[in-house]
Amino acid sequence: DAGVTQSPTHLIKTRGQQVTLRCSPKSGHDTVSWYQQALGQGPQFIFQYYEEEERQRGNFPDRFSGHQFPNYSSELNVNALLLGDSALYLCASSLDQLGAGRNYEQYFGPGTRLTVT
Amino acid sequence: AQSVTQLGSHVSVSEGALVLLRCNYSSSVPPYLFWYVQYPNQGLQLLLKYTSAATLVKGINGFEAEFKKSETSFHLTKPSAHMSDAAEYFCAVSGGGATNKLIFGTGTLLAVQP
Numbered sequence: 001d002a003g004v005t006q007s008p009t010h011l012i013k014t015r016g017q018q019v020t021l022r023c024s025p026k027s028g029h030d031t032v033s034w035y036q037q038a039l040g041q042g043p044q045f046i047f048q049y050y051e052e053e054e055r056q057r058g059n060f061p062d063r064f065s066g067h068q069f070p071n072y073s074s075e076l077n078v079n080a081l082l083l084g085d086s087a088l089y090l091c092a093s094s095l096d097q098l099g100a101g102r103n104y105e106q107y108f109g110p111g112t113r114l115t116v117t
Numbered sequence: 118a119q120s121v122t123q124l125g126s127h128v129s130v131s132e133g134a135l136v137l138l139r140c141n142y143s144s145s146v147p148p149y150l151f152w153y154v155q156y157p158n159q160g161l162q163l164l165l166k167y168t169s170a171a172t173l174v175k176g177i178n179g180f181e182a183e184f185k186k187s188e189t190s191f192h193l194t195k196p197s198a199h200m201s202d203a204a205e206y207f208c209a210v211s212g213g214g215a216t217n218k219l220i221f222g223t224g225t226l227l228a229v230q231p
Contacts, residue, residue: 004160033218042207042221043161056216090160094217106219108153108161 004093004109012115013081021076021112025093032074037088049074086116119144121208123222131230136195138225140208150191151209203229
């Protein structure tokens with residue numbers, strides 16, 4: 001049973017460029033959340049996708065956007081990269097619990113390390 | 118609004134000693150609480166979770182945590198530290214609802230001395 005996978009593992013970009021990160025959820029999961037973890041900090045919630053729509057968004061600018069595909073995989077796009085966007089980007093998947101009991105367990109992928117120079 | 122505070126950004130213990138990592142939460146709704154572990158250059162692994170059932174929660178690798186509503190705490194303990202426990206530990210809270218987004222603390226780096 002494959003867990004959450006993310007690609008690429010590492011990425012180096014220049015300020016002003018755009019980047020796309022990819023995530024495949026754990027088998028059987030239908031919800032994908034993205035988190036940003038700056039060095040020495042805890043992860044911060046960016047947004048969550050369910051049924052191919054953004055369901056909730058954290059305190060991140062519109063430069064951060066995403067997409068969820070019919071197979072539940074997801075992309076995170078960041079435009080006009082800033083030095084401050086350098087971080088580990090984590091994808092987490094879960095099974096939507098509405099009407100199915102409250103579990104709320106999220107499984108995390110290994111992350112994509114983005115460096116902006 | 119929800120938040121968690123982890124007391125002590127760095128904790129050092131001797132191998133075989135008790136591990137105690139502190140977490141206090143703030144939540145306007147009954148919280149769900151989690152402890153995650155992160156090894157260097159890896160993602161997060163769930164250690165244990167509290168979801169309003171038993172207040173003493175047992176997790177993987179010998180860790181456990183006790184939910185104390187009166188103290189708004191969810192401290193993580195392990196009776197005897199192993200060298201392999203050296204990692205960063207994050208406490209997180211979720212208020213449930215549709216999105217179950219996690220709000221993390223700033224983490225505690227655990228060092229285990231031989």
